[in-house]
Amino acid sequence: MPLSKRIIPCLDVDNGRVVKGVHFRGVKDAGNPVSLARKYSDEGADELVFLDITATQEGRDIIKNIVRSVASVIDIPFTVGGGIKRLEDARAILLSGADKVSINTAAVKNPELIGQLMSIFGKQCIVVAIDAKRNYNLQNIDRTNKNIFSTADRQNKNVGGKIRNRNDKQEHQTLNHNKDSNTGKYWFEVRVYGGKEGTGIDAIQWAKKIEALGAGEILLTSIDTDGTEFGYDIELTKSICKAVRVPVIASGGCGNPKHMLDVFKRTNVDAALAASIFHYDKFSVDKVKEYLRANGIQIRV
Amino acid sequence: MRTSSPPTLSNKNKNKSNNNDNDQNIGANNAALTDVTPRIAIFDYGAGNLFSLKAALERNGSRDVSVIQDMKSLSNYDGLVLPGVGNFDPAVKSIGKDKGFLISAIDCKIPVLGICLGMEMLFNASEEGRMEGLKVIDGHVRLLDKKRVKVPHMGWNNIQLVRHKTNSENSIKKRNHVSGNNNDTSDGRGRLLRNIKDNSWVYFVHSYRIFPGRKSRQIVVANTRYGDNIIPAVIERGNIFGTQFHPEKSGPVGSQIIRNFLEICMSNTAVVNPTENK
Numbered sequence: 001m002p003l004s005k006r007i008i009p010c011l012d013v014d015n016g017r018v019v020k021g022v023h024f025r026g027v028k029d030a031g032n033p034v035s036l037a038r039k040y041s042d043e044g045a046d047e048l049v050f051l052d053i054t055a056t057q058e059g060r061d062i063i064k065n066i067v068r069s070v071a072s073v074i075d076i077p078f079t080v081g082g083g084i085k086r087l088e089d090a091r092a093i094l095l096s097g098a099d100k101v102s103i104n105t106a107a108v109k110n111p112e113l114i115g116q117l118m119s120i121f122g123k124q125c126i127v128v129a130i131d132a133k134r135n136y137n138l139q140n141i142d143r144t145n146k147n148i149f150s151t152a153d154r155q156n157k158n159v160g161g162k163i164r165n166r167n168d169k170q171e172h173q174t175l176n177h178n179k180d181s182n183t184g185k186y187w188f189e190v191r192v193y194g195g196k197e198g199t200g201i202d203a204i205q206w207a208k209k210i211e212a213l214g215a216g217e218i219l220l221t222s223i224d225t226d227g228t229e230f231g232y233d234i235e236l237t238k239s240i241c242k243a244v245r246v247p248v249i250a251s252g253g254c255g256n257p258k259h260m261l262d263v264f265k266r267t268n269v270d271a272a273l274a275a276s277i278f279h280y281d282k283f284s285v286d287k288v289k290e291y292l293r294a295n296g297i298q299i300r301v
Numbered sequence: 302m303r304t305s306s307p308p309t310l311s312n313k314n315k316n317k318s319n320n321n322d323n324d325q326n327i328g329a330n331n332a333a334l335t336d337v338t339p340r341i342a343i344f345d346y347g348a349g350n351l352f353s354l355k356a357a358l359e360r361n362g363s364r365d366v367s368v369i370q371d372m373k374s375l376s377n378y379d380g381l382v383l384p385g386v387g388n389f390d391p392a393v394k395s396i397g398k399d400k401g402f403l404i405s406a407i408d409c410k411i412p413v414l415g416i417c418l419g420m421e422m423l424f425n426a427s428e429e430g431r432m433e434g435l436k437v438i439d440g441h442v443r444l445l446d447k448k449r450v451k452v453p454h455m456g457w458n459n460i461q462l463v464r465h466k467t468n469s470e471n472s473i474k475k476r477n478h479v480s481g482n483n484n485d486t487s488d489g490r491g492r493l494l495r496n497i498k499d500n501s502w503v504y505f506v507h508s509y510r511i512f513p514g515r516k517s518r519q520i521v522v523a524n525t526r527y528g529d530n531i532i533p534a535v536i537e538r539g540n541i542f543g544t545q546f547h548p549e550k551s552g553p554v555g556s557q558i559i560r561n562f563l564e565i566c567m568s569n570t571a572v573v574n575p576t577e578n579k
Contacts, residue, residue, distance in 0.1 A: 003454075003457060006457065041552075046456075046457055071353045071356055072360075075357060075549065075550060075551065075552055075553075075556055076551075077506075094350050095350065095352070096352065099353070099506075122388060124453045124506040216455065247455055271456075300502040
């Protein structure tokens, strides 16, 4: 029996409030984290992810209190990420009641942290988040450690290069907004500091490396699709899932339940994360899960 | 005696009063399971997150949950939980000299619930470590087969209930009879899984699995399928219980299992305490 595919509402927390950004910019208030957590948990969410996007140190302490309150009211696992730089940060979050910590920038800057966390807490507690973005610049880079993709490949995979439906059209538009992408060739670059800074690291190589270092799970966000609500980044998700054996969570771009169905049908991903479709009561978690189950996806009900 | 109807599994309608941030609602409602609630000890290996487990025990009906660092005072409690966080060797080491207290408490029929690693420790040894296990149950703990399935086995999976009809089950019943308990839930499945339906979903996070020895295979009361492996998910022998999954993270099903354990602890007290007074 395969595991149930997981539906994971994500709550971006800024100074104690849930917010939602678009393309890693421009945030809107979406509610109280503890009430939202309980609502999602009651509706049948399989897991929750909290990402602390608070910039200041004082704000950081708020998240620990939130974690504590959340842990006392919900009975499903949850992950906390954002601003975890050192072992002590992770320990504080886990001791406050989180099941997993998610590290991103810190893992890139200090990959040994993954192994240290693993040896203390076990790999099941360690989620490494990858924020990846297509990079169309293939000049002056070391191609030997890059996985090169091309727009042509992607179109060929659709029947005869034709756009089959609205979703593909949206995906096509989303992924080709870059006017400089004349060569049609690109690679997926790992970006850090909330997507602001490139690293020169190939996302697929990085996924393999963090798996070897002891990551228990990968939270994969496509910066290209994040906030667009046009659907998950199938190409990126598929490539990462093929490269590793640890569970992968797809993130970025979910605008409706069809997108979740899509990512589950077209990739081997273990979980789908979404924020905005749940926050503004557009869709409830139970309705989404019912829909996926009716469409043949293994779902916990 | 119940003073109120047992808490319902679903809290779905609670969020009608959504916008108030009072997080204590659920705990307060569910705490009213019985007049006297069982005193539960959670043993701390010093490895982290016991908060959710403590909260789950409190939400589901114990008003008296203590995190303990040594086993000397076990007789003050109605039940012991060996939590599922950490690694095998450090966890076994943390029990260390107290192993004798634990074994004698088990001999005195204190209900013990081992969760994940907490259950694995009850066996002879584990591939996760070099130290000897507690050897309360015969069998070994091995790493899941990485070539065939993703490790860790992490996520929601369902459990298939096992029904035993053998002599050894009868002997377990006889043994329980001493403390006035009996395994008979009319379906022969033991007490921890009372009111749990076949194929219920629960949350697993583990890289190792148990292989009970030949004589202890009958203790498996539920399995789960992962890839083409059949993995023991719940064990029960007398007052010793174990789950490979995390009931404290398993939504309504997990809550029911925790309530079952708390009821076992309560009924155990009800019978054991009067004899102690004599």
